Amino acid sequence: MDQDMMVSWIEAGTIQIPVLLMQKYRSLGLDEKELSLILQILAYKEKGNVFPTPEQIAENMTITHNECSSILRKLVQHEMLKIEQQSDKGLGFDQYSLTPLWYKLAEEMMKERKQDNFRNVLEAEQ
Amino acid sequence: MDQDMMVSWIEAGTIQIPVLLMQKYRSLGLDEKELSLILQILAYKEKGNVFPTPEQIAENMTITHNECSSILRKLVQHEMLKIEQQSDKGLGFDQYSLTPLWYKLAEEMMKERKQDNFRNVLEAEQ
Amino acid sequence: MDQDMMVSWIEAGTIQIPVLLMQKYRSLGLDEKELSLILQILAYKEKGNVFPTPEQIAENMTITHNECSSILRKLVQHEMLKIEQQSDKGLGFDQYSLTPLWYKLAEEMMKERKQDNFRNVLEAEQ
Amino acid sequence: MDQDMMVSWIEAGTIQIPVLLMQKYRSLGLDEKELSLILQILAYKEKGNVFPTPEQIAENMTITHNECSSILRKLVQHEMLKIEQQSDKGLGFDQYSLTPLWYKLAEEMMKERKQDNFRNVLEAEQ
Numbered sequence: 001m002d003q004d005m006m007v008s009w010i011e012a013g014t015i016q017i018p019v020l021l022m023q024k025y026r027s028l029g030l031d032e033k034e035l036s037l038i039l040q041i042l043a044y045k046e047k048g049n050v051f052p053t054p055e056q057i058a059e060n061m062t063i064t065h066n067e068c069s070s071i072l073r074k075l076v077q078h079e080m081l082k083i084e085q086q087s088d089k090g091l092g093f094d095q096y097s098l099t100p101l102w103y104k105l106a107e108e109m110m111k112e113r114k115q116d117n118f119r120n121v122l123e124a125e126q
Numbered sequence: 127m128d129q130d131m132m133v134s135w136i137e138a139g140t141i142q143i144p145v146l147l148m149q150k151y152r153s154l155g156l157d158e159k160e161l162s163l164i165l166q167i168l169a170y171k172e173k174g175n176v177f178p179t180p181e182q183i184a185e186n187m188t189i190t191h192n193e194c195s196s197i198l199r200k201l202v203q204h205e206m207l208k209i210e211q212q213s214d215k216g217l218g219f220d221q222y223s224l225t226p227l228w229y230k231l232a233e234e235m236m237k238e239r240k241q242d243n244f245r246n247v248l249e250a251e252q
Numbered sequence: 253m254d255q256d257m258m259v260s261w262i263e264a265g266t267i268q269i270p271v272l273l274m275q276k277y278r279s280l281g282l283d284e285k286e287l288s289l290i291l292q293i294l295a296y297k298e299k300g301n302v303f304p305t306p307e308q309i310a311e312n313m314t315i316t317h318n319e320c321s322s323i324l325r326k327l328v329q330h331e332m333l334k335i336e337q338q339s340d341k342g343l344g345f346d347q348y349s350l351t352p353l354w355y356k357l358a359e360e361m362m363k364e365r366k367q368d369n370f371r372n373v374l375e376a377e378q
Numbered sequence: 379m380d381q382d383m384m385v386s387w388i389e390a391g392t393i394q395i396p397v398l399l400m401q402k403y404r405s406l407g408l409d410e411k412e413l414s415l416i417l418q419i420l421a422y423k424e425k426g427n428v429f430p431t432p433e434q435i436a437e438n439m440t441i442t443h444n445e446c447s448s449i450l451r452k453l454v455q456h457e458m459l460k461i462e463q464q465s466d467k468g469l470g471f472d473q474y475s476l477t478p479l480w481y482k483l484a485e486e487m488m489k490e491r492k493q494d495n496f497r498n499v500l501e502a503e504q
Contacts, residue, residue, distance in 0.1 A: 002383045003358035008235065009384050010354045014268060015148070016140040016394060022169035023186050031188045036158040043148035060149050062157045089343075102262045106255040109134065128257050129484040135258050136480045142268060142392060215469075228388045232381035260487065266394040274393070274421035275438050283440045288410040295400035312401050314409045361386065 015042045021101075024108050028101075029078065036061060037071050038080070041096050050095035051083075080104065141168040147227075150234050154227075155204065162187060163197050164206070167222050176221035177209075206230065267294040273353075276360050280353075281330065288313060289323050290333070293348050302347035303335075332356065393420040399479075402486050406479075407456065414439060415449050416458070419474050428473035429461075458482065 025035045044052040054068040075081040080101045083094050151161045170178040184194040201207040206227045209220050277287045296304040310320040327333040332353045335346050403413045422430040436446040453459040458479045461472050
């Protein structure tokens, strides 16, 4: 019985979130609902569902499925999220991809490194 | 240069979030700001800061440090979060612990398993 | 270019290994080749391949595909690994499952907790 | 009781291993014992021990502490691992760093991307 619980827990899985996303989502123009929606997409993916509906996503959140649809649209428009066409054994299907968000995060990181380098140069000149 | 970026990324680290937390935070009475604050605590811990101030937490969020303090108080009162006294080489220090939240999540999981078992028994009887 | 590298890295993904597995594999009768083979199965799963061949697994290791087949057989016989039949859209397919290993790890953890409790009782009686 | 087990499990933690490391360790000249030793260093770090002794590392492995010392030396010589001096509140201490390994992995990834690009160019020319 004890073991059953633990094994269920292990098999329920975890998602990994870059520490950088936690540090930078506000600078990227996201708020906590938008961040949480992104994490829901990652959680559904971990469970094998690569294209959850707004209803499925909203179910685990404190928003309605209409609000969920708006946020999804906003994320696509602001190039944080995209919908990709995939095919498997002749069947086409859609899936959410967070590649655009990772690009924005990479840019954010480079900008910061350049500022750090610039600051070091200035300090070295004094 | 390319490698520097990648290594910085790797060393910035990730936090792991149980898929169950993403599925159950609403049932536990949490909203997206409270969830995100919990994730900030995990992100600070990953970077070695086990007791970030409300100012440090709010800095990465779309809330003020006053709101942050209220949420922290609420989380402690509702037994999701606790403050623990630790000591290291003779020096005492405080740290946030999410143990109470994991207990609530474990209970949630057990409740669900019991309902599933009960449903199976009913179905078997038909 | 820099961003491409980072995004490739992020999308290559990570596998999560319980710290307990690292602490207990030897007690469970596993050696480093067997542990690494288990991690290869997790890495292939992360990339979407749930039933890699012995050739595919051995390719990333310092063992031949014959050795790989023997280790797979041994892991199944010692109840660390099992092969499960799944079906998706009418098509049956096989996949490796590590559920038996997680059960053994859960047992190992319970045994240790009991010994700790017993030790505490003995110490309290003195 | 059930919950205690689960919470112990959660708090025991996990380590994250890049899928790329699982795919490339052989190309980097590592075998399974060396890989496992690297994972032990990550597991000790997760538990707060940043400089485990060869005895502590070997304890969880099927090698002696002498073999463990040789492997540690080899990893440092081949620039996979380095020992860093840190200081905390006036006290100096040593810690293992895997930064050199992440650099090698980043290089391996870049090499592969260049080959892919070159192959694409050749194919486009045909």
